Amino acid sequence: MDKLNIMIVGVGGQGTLLASRILGTIAFKMNYDVKVSEVHGMSQRGGSVVTYIKYGTKIYSPLIEKGEADIILAFEKLEALRWTEYLNNDGMMIINEQEIAPMPIITGTAKYPSDIINIIKQKYKNIFTLDALKIAKQCGNLKAVNIVLLGVMAAKTAIAKQIWDEAIRETVPAKVLNVNIEAFNAGYQAI
Amino acid sequence: MKRLMLGNEAAARGAYEAGATVAAAYPGTPSTEITEYMAKYDEVYAEWSPNEKVALEVAIGGSLGGARSICSMKHVGLNVAADPLFTVSYTGVNGGLVLIVADDPGMHSSQNEQDSRHYARAAKVPMLEPSDSQECLDYVKQAFEISESFDCPVIVRLSTRIAHSQSAVETGERADYKIKDYNKDFTKYVMMPAMARRRHIEVEKRMLALQDYSEKSNLNSIEWGNKKIGVITSGIAYQYAKDAFGDVSYLKIGMVYPIPEKLIAEFTSEVETLYVVEELEPFFEDYIKKIGIKVIGKEVLPLTGELSAQLIKEKILGVKQEVNEQLVENIPVRPPVMCPGCPHRGMHYVLNKLKLNVTGDIGCYTLGALPPTESMDTCICMGASIGTAHGMEKARGSEFAQKTVAVIGDSTFIHSGITGLIDVVYNKGNSTVLILDNSITAMTGHQPNPTTGYTIKGEVTKQIDLVKLANATGVERVRVADPFDIKEFERIVKEEIAAAEPSVIISKSPCALSKDVKFEGALKINQEKCKRCKRCLALGCPAIVNKGDFVEIDEALCVGCMLCTQVCSFQAFEDIAEKAGAKNG
Numbered sequence A: 001m002d003k004l005n006i007m008i009v010g011v012g013g014q015g016t017l018l019a020s021r022i023l024g025t026i027a028f029k030m031n032y033d034v035k036v037s038e039v040h041g042m043s044q045r046g047g048s049v050v051t052y053i054k055y056g057t058k059i060y061s062p063l064i065e066k067g068e069a070d071i072i073l074a075f076e077k078l079e080a081l082r083w084t085e086y087l088n089n090d091g092m093m094i095i096n097e098q099e100i101a102p103m104p105i106i107t108g109t110a111k112y113p114s115d116i117i118n119i120i121k122q123k124y125k126n127i128f129t130l131d132a133l134k135i136a137k138q139c140g141n142l143k144a145v146n147i148v149l150l151g152v153m154a155a156k157t158a159i160a161k162q163i164w165d166e167a168i169r170e171t172v173p174a175k176v177l178n179v180n181i182e183a184f185n186a187g188y189q190a191i
Numbered sequence B: 001m002k003r004l005m006l007g008n009e010a011a012a013r014g015a016y017e018a019g020a021t022v023a024a025a026y027p028g029t030p031s032t033e034i035t036e037y038m039a040k041y042d043e044v045y046a047e048w049s050p051n052e053k054v055a056l057e058v059a060i061g062g063s064l065g066g067a068r069s070i071c072s073m074k075h076v077g078l079n080v081a082a083d084p085l086f087t088v089s090y091t092g093v094n095g096g097l098v099l100i101v102a103d104d105p106g107m108h109s110s111q112n113e114q115d116s117r118h119y120a121r122a123a124k125v126p127m128l129e130p131s132d133s134q135e136c137l138d139y140v141k142q143a144f145e146i147s148e149s150f151d152c153p154v155i156v157r158l159s160t161r162i163a164h165s166q167s168a169v170e171t172g173e174r175a176d177y178k179i180k181d182y183n184k185d186f187t188k189y190v191m192m193p194a195m196a197r198r199r200h201i202e203v204e205k206r207m208l209a210l211q212d213y214s215e216k217s218n219l220n221s222i223e224w225g226n227k228k229i230g231v232i233t234s235g236i237a238y239q240y241a242k243d244a245f246g247d248v249s250y251l252k253i254g255m256v257y258p259i260p261e262k263l264i265a266e267f268t269s270e271v272e273t274l275y276v277v278e279e280l281e282p283f284f285e286d287y288i289k290k291i292g293i294k295v296i297g298k299e300v301l302p303l304t305g306e307l308s309a310q311l312i313k314e315k316i317l318g319v320k321q322e323v324n325e326q327l328v329e330n331i332p333v334r335p336p337v338m339c340p341g342c343p344h345r346g347m348h349y350v351l352n353k354l355k356l357n358v359t360g361d362i363g364c365y366t367l368g369a370l371p372p373t374e375s376m377d378t379c380i381c382m383g384a385s386i387g388t389a390h391g392m393e394k395a396r397g398s399e400f401a402q403k404t405v406a407v408i409g410d411s412t413f414i415h416s417g418i419t420g421l422i423d424v425v426y427n428k429g430n431s432t433v434l435i436l437d438n439s440i441t442a443m444t445g446h447q448p449n450p451t452t453g454y455t456i457k458g459e460v461t462k463q464i465d466l467v468k469l470a471n472a473t474g475v476e477r478v479r480v481a482d483p484f485d486i487k488e489f490e491r492i493v494k495e496e497i498a499a500a501e502p503s504v505i506i507s508k509s510p511c512a513l514s515k516d517v518k519f520e521g522a523l524k525i526n527q528e529k530c531k532r533c534k535r536c537l538a539l540g541c542p543a544i545v546n547k548g549d550f551v552e553i554d555e556a557l558c559v560g561c562m563l564c565t566q567v568c569s570f571q572a573f574e575d576i577a578e579k580a581g582a583k584n585g
């Protein structure tokens, strides 16, 4: 692998920043040049959020643009749909089936699109879906959705599991480490 | 050792390694983390100041007192701090003085996208601009050196993609910086006309010396490649240009002011076609054109928003990336929302219900301007709500004032709302001002402020008494209201707008994200009791979901603030018998 472009998309507050930190640490451990570009501030209040993680021999722009993502981790279904244009044709998308209604849907001016997963699957081959919220709940912490999804990604990519393990231990706060290790393993075995 | 670091963390590290001991700031995305990281160093005194002007004045004091001092802010913060900036440019410094300003092209979290480079030129202050985290560290260190060598403040300009991107950084040791002696010298530090006239001459001499420095500085560098194309660029635009053009020749400008004129001429003479790639304003471009060099820039690149590698390729090289179509048209947008349990929600619901005119301000509560609450008519800059309400009253009369309220957060009120309130009292206005006291600066990620009771370092301190403060300005009607008690809140608002004198309502309830706020846990809707009237949707709560035929609670989002139970006439909102044990864990 000479380069890898990963995007994390979701809803502000879903823990996308922690996931991007772990992915950044992994790239670093594998001696890649790496850039991680995050969104702080306003959109963290329930808005649509995106993080870019780029590994390679030399990274200039921290952004991933349309058609350039190798992997997209989608923390929410509508956000998966919103960002599909960014996936390259052979790219992989891991989608949490959770639905979070944005305000236009709550106020009734828009409808949550139906059949999102099938629509995406018709166009792209490498699509994996799961109910990460349910798995996180079973592990004892609704907030561990992010780590469940990383578990799935770990199972679907060639990066050694030990590196994942180290990166999580270095990044996750000690008091929630056990729940998160459990969530990671549950994700790893989910699909 | 190399580490992955956010640009903001690296900038703080640079100040630390330079031996800085004073750091002052007012929060603002994307600059906030710089000072949060400064506060983690035991050797550094760090503070959240009430606003950017005070922050810069504290840093100036630090510098004149002999310490290396740093002050950070977002781009619009520099408008607030512009007054001290323009004159500290005249006095110069004692210990090094560095000001970091973070621009927000694309307006990820801002009300405008002004380009701070104009300030460097207007205030005659040098400005550096790093292009990744390593340079954030290195440039801040170098900025302290420049500040002391040339006796001036130095601005380091960041942008969102630099401040909020992580890349590898090699850290170093902290310098053993000895605090400088304090020298009284009124000819240098007391800017009255006679002294200031002399200092202005010094400033102009300094600019020439800095110009010379810029020509030779390692901060500006040429990377020779294919000479058919030459690109002059800086900061994040350099990174986009490298991806877009590949092997061409680059003049990377790290010292954006003063601009290295001779170096530009030398570079230009060797390339066939010259482009300037810069975000926002044609700052380099105007300058280069002024010295008679032909260059292509903003006639093809946009003046608005961020650049990107694909955009540059398309606009300059005419190469358009093939991309897949959106799979579905009109995907519903997802604007930010007030959190479940947010104390601002009840207040917005009441303002909307009463159909008031609302002059607004900046903070989480600004989100109430969007549907469904739509209860804010204006938002200009921090502190503007009160003056704006007063001006409207003077334009339209007291009847209009009795249907108008100003809405302002606690941090914003302290920042620059107090003076507006004083104006209302002094100039015989009748405005009703709602101060939304959640006792924290929430929008920028929970920084403590004078209403919070502790400092950036977590030390307990005095908590400002907003009631007494409002009384002291001359407002006699000051009420405290609970925004989770909708009926009572509505009653108080009605009484206060009717009063023919100024009044202040303090809407008091802590931010839902504060550690000590505990709600009961998620509710559910009893579908048999629910009459589908959908009145609860007027709250704009992200946890109450419109399913078309029915309404449902998103258990993963609902915290159980109980606001919905007050707007429902059918008692349809109920406790979930078994509460999910791990919630909020």
Ligand SMILES: Cc1ncc(C[n+]2csc(CCOP(=O)(O)OP(=O)(O)O)c2C)c(N)n1
Pocket: B026, B027, B028, B029, B052, B074, B076, B077, B080, B111, B362, B363, B364, B365, B382, B408, B409, B410, B411, B412, B413, B436, B438, B440, B441, B442, B443, B444
């Ligand atoms: C001059 C200026 N400085 C900083 C900011 C960034 N900013 C936006 S809102 C805000 C503070 C909001 O705090 P508060 O008024 O307490 O409202 P809350 O978000 O807590 O509801 C800040 C610092 C800005 N927009 N303008």
